[in-house]
Amino acid sequence: MAQIDQPTTSKVARIAAALGRKHNSDLPSRTLLRDSSLRTRENDFSVVEAEEPTHSNSAGIDQDGTDFSYFVEAHLGSDATPMYMLVDTGASTTWVMGSKCTSKACAVHNTFGPEDSTSLKQTGDSFSVEYGSGSVGGQMVSDSLQIAGMKVTMPFGVANETSDQFTEFPFDGILGLSGGGGDETTFLEALTEAKTVSSNVFGVSLSRSSDGPNDSEISFGAPNPARYTGDISYTSVVSKNSWAIPMDDVIVNGQSAGVKSQLAYIDTGTTYAFGPPDQVKAIYKAIPGSSSADGVTYTIPCDSKASVALTFSGTSYTVSSKDFMSSSGSGNRCPCNIFGMQVVSGWLLGDMFLKNVYTVFDVDKGRIGFASKATAKGSSTTASSPTGTPTPTVTSGNGATTLTTVTATAGSDMGLGGHQTGTMSTATAATAAATTSTVVVSSSNRHVQSRGFSVLAMCILSTIALAL
Known part of the structure; x- marks a missing residue:
């Protein structure tokens, strides 16, 4: 990976700057996969599928086999397009890679766009996410998003461009699970508004890959x-x-x-x-x-x-x-x-x-x-x-x-x-x-700011270069 060729100091400095923007800004075994369409992606990502939860309103949390990233399988729009979305309590903004995106990262991930859903509505807003290097940007849309059998309609970003860093991670987008702060409804707020859960609470259990079967889980309600x-x-x-x-x-x-x-x-x-x-x-x-x-x-x-x-x-x-x-x-x-x-x-x-x-x-x-x-x-x-x-x-x-x-x-x-x-x-x-980053959502007559989106800290140890 390109990141391994960079000087150590540059990598450490970049993560510090990126994490700072995420949290210090008020801006906004390799197993078969459950959904067969996720298997068609042209990538070499390893995905350790989670065991199927038995608890109500729960979803298994998949991971990459290295404990670097934890993500759920979400289904978007009228055709229930499957997407891997990073579980991120450090961000409120939700976004996925768009079908019109021509960036290197989008080419190796699942994408989503108007042709994938008859229920998708354009909001007229745009969003951008600035990084230590590179960015993510695109349009805000409104459509259905289903996780753990719970389906809500909410606004989320569809990226037209993404940084090359995303070529290293299996997930196709970010599920923001932090509080709001902007005008856009978050996933947690959408659950409450739809009365999908009686209590706006969620529990998270993350498993260590080296321990064996992946029983990671997120439970809502x-x-x-x-x-x-x-x-x-x-x-x-x-x-x-x-x-x-x-x-x-x-x-x-x-x-x-x-x-x-x-x-x-x-x-x-x-x-x-x-x-x-x-x-x-x-x-x-x-x-x-x-x-x-x-x-x-x-x-x-x-x-x-x-x-x-x-x-x-x-x-x-x-x-x-x-x-x-x-x-x-x-x-x-x-x-x-x-x-x-x-x-x-x-x-x-x-x-x-x-x-x-x-x-x-x-x-x-x-x-x-x-x-x-x-x-x-x-x-x-x-x-x-x-x-x-x-x-x-x-x-x-x-x-x-x-x-x-x-x-x-x-x-x-x-x-x-x-x-x-x-x-x-x-x-x-x-x-x-x-x-990671700072998210800015804007339209012709307003400038909406919400919490930053996602971060994944990847460590490259001294004697062995680890890359996702």
Whole structure:
């Protein structure tokens, strides 16, 4: 891939800038696939199909086999055109690649346009998404969108041009699951308006590809009780337009790392975790044998037994060592997946954390809940210890010590109105590349702004270049 040929520093800088635009702007096994028409795409993407859910209003979440991107199969328009759409709680805007798009990425993905649906209506608005490099742009339309057997009619973007970055990812578009803020109705708002669900709540369970069969799932209307154990611990969001919550502390080997009073954005559309460099440094300082040449990327001994826990509302959660660090290191040095880059006003926590908990996004009550995932595939993930006595050490089924990400507590400034990007020096142990952005929806007589669309953070480890 072209991204692998770029200097490490450029890749890290690009992800910081892109993630900053996404969150700090008020702008808007490779198995057979379920739908046979999805098999006809001229691409080499690997898709690990999710098991069919049994819970009502639920959809399986497919992935790429590397835990980099998680997406659902949606059906659009009168002909129910199938599209893979990234599950993105860090964005409110929904869009897909358009049939008139001639970009390289569109040529290897499913597309959608007026010829695919007799119910499609042009809104007269256009949209554009600006990236660290490249962009996505096109027209806003209104048509039906069906997920998990639930069908709503809503506005979404049909892209006429896309960045080449999208050639690397299996998904054909973005399903925005963050709050609104603009004039355009979001998918979650459409569900409520159509009275499709009794409560505007959804639960997310993300699986780790290396653990076996993919049982990832998203459930709308209510959490799926079969996917978690114990109580759900909730933390209120600081704004209805973003899934950002206060976090209490980071616990390393049973002791506070002193990382407090920050905000955490909970983002299914981001792969890893990013935090202020000084706070990330404090976390790794408490891990014996950790090292960094730049304060951005860190390595630890591959046989480290360190335990890192993330605490919300007095309850601590752990993240498996499979997610906290990469196994691709050499010389007993393994790269870690928490980066010292402040790309939001606080912390950005993605799938490396979310794979370890069952997460509930409650729109009605403005809160996010975490619970211990139900034991599956011979593993166990847990939570729960008061902030005052943090001793969260959990082991997975294979005996590996679980680890977690960082905590924070809300500040008054969410950074949604600014444009904040991280600064960093040369990265050595790992690099990241991302696609994200600022969305602008406009028409001849108005300029509508809504939250940014999607991000996928892809890490390329020091000794092995990984590409999607």
